[in-house]
Amino acid sequence: MRLSLAWLDKGLSRLLVALTAAIVVCVCWQVLSRYVTQTPSAYSEEIARFLLIWLGILGASYAYRTGAHLGLDLLVNQLSQLWQRRVTVLVHGVVLSFALSVMVLGGIQLMALAIDPGQQSSALQLNMAWVYAVLPISGVVISVYACSALISVLRES
Template sequence: MRTILDFLFERVAVFVAAAALVLSLAVTAAQIFCRYLLGDSLVWSEEVARYALVWSSMVGAAVAYRQGLHVAITTVVEQLPPTFRVFCARMVHALILCFGGLVLWTGWSLAARNFARHQLSAALQIEIAWVNLAIPAGGLLIMIAAVEAIIRARKPTAGVSTL
């Protein structure tokens, strides 16, 4: 199971987040080049950059959580006996699991409503629901990482506590 999760997060999710970020940066650079050097704008570039950042942020947040790269304040927890530290870590991961579930549920509701309405983006004319699917995808990945952390009762691999 660990190798499947490693592949999902370390290969697939990192690739999606990085590719979306690179796409956003490339489109922004192209827009700047076209606007200031050619005197003409790309009408679709702002939407592509924004939508790519949404996907990069949601997927990247889950990867960062799994790797323990989020900011944490651990002063109080570090003073506790080891048993209580593990308990606190599990409680925090359980709260994050609930948060991920809320993000998944509300994100899916938003995407489903937009699929039903066939709402299109202004410049690209794609269904906005495809962009909104980043929210439940990120929530699901956060939930998977939280369940793994609860089962393993571990601190994140990067050495930064989640408390």
């Protein structure tokens, strides 16, 4: 399992780097085409927007894994070790249920809504289900990380 998580961590971090690089290239092209050639690109703004959506939501998965999300643990630190562990289990359980119910199931329903009428983006004519696909993907990744965290905390007991 550790090897699978290490592979997932490495793949996710590389994907986030690639998305960041793609946004930089896309925005630089937008600036150059607007100010140098005086003919702004119609596609680069929409591509940058979609890349930012994917980067933000997948970045939240990575931030959850690395513990980089903002957390207020002032009250939890005042509790005994047993209660700190219980609160940690509760928090990871809530994250798991949110990821599965809202991100995975809700994301799949959102994709289905976009596929059915054929909702297209304005400039690229891309089916919006491809943009919304990041929700269930990220939900699955967060669920895997939450299960891993739960197993870690429960093994410590």
